[in-house]
Amino acid sequence: xTWNNExxxxxxxxxxxxxxxxxxxxxSHILGDKHEIDGRRxxxxxxxxxxxxxxxxIGRNIAKEIKNKIKGKERLYSKEQIEDMIAEQVMTRMKKGxxxxxxxxxRKYKTPSxxxxxxxxxxxxxxxxxxxxxxxxxxxxxxxxxxxxxALKKTAKRGNSTFTLE
Numbered sequence: 001x002t003w004n005n006e007x008x009x010x011x012x013x014x015x016x017x018x019x020x021x022x023x024x025x026x027x028s029h030i031l032g033d034k035h036e037i038d039g040r041r042x043x044x045x046x047x048x049x050x051x052x053x054x055x056x057x058i059g060r061n062i063a064k065e066i067k068n069k070i071k072g073k074e075r076l077y078s079k080e081q082i083e084d085m086i087a088e089q090v091m092t093r094m095k096k097g098x099x100x101x102x103x104x105x106x107r108k109y110k111t112p113s114x115x116x117x118x119x120x121x122x123x124x125x126x127x128x129x130x131x132x133x134x135x136x137x138x139x140x141x142x143x144x145x146x147x148x149x150x151a152l153k154k155t156a157k158r159g160n161s162t163f164t165l166e
Contacts, residue, residue: 004048004051004102004103005101006094006101008051009051009100010094012051012055012056014059016032016058016059016060017060017086018083019032020064021063021067025064029060032056036049036056039052047103048103050103050109051102051105054099054107055100058093058098058099059086062089062090
């Protein structure tokens with residue numbers, strides 16, 4: 001069996017680190033989340049999803065640490081050497097108990113927005129934190145809308161779109 005155990009924890013952590021190293025963290029995060037959404041649709045247990053999301057995040061963090069360590073010297077390392085570094089870090093984290101290796105683990109994965117919300121609540125009153133989070137949500141919504149509009153304009157200029165922009 002290769003799920004809901006140490007092998008599963010290793011697999012998720014390792015793969016997210018590899019994808020982050022080869023491509024980038026955002027790509028890795030999107031693929032990992034999509035995999036879990038697909039699992040949820042197939043009836044995956046919420047504890048399994050939590051375990052996978054937790055370990056995926058640790059994998060992306062490992063990639064950040066390795067990228068910082070070898071910054072400017074990336075070409076000196078082969079793909080295999082980098083994967084060996086990743087595997088070593090995954091095993092170190094597992095031995096330290098940082099990975100979730102069973103769905104019954106009580107630790108809960110928190111999304112970046114949940115972490116931000118928790119941080120706001122620690123530093124501000126509940127009322128102030130809610131107002132700050134509402135303001136941030138409006139800001140990010142406006143930022144996303146602006147990026148979409150810009151992308152549509154560029155697409156329309158290339159003549160690749162059926163959209164008309166005013």
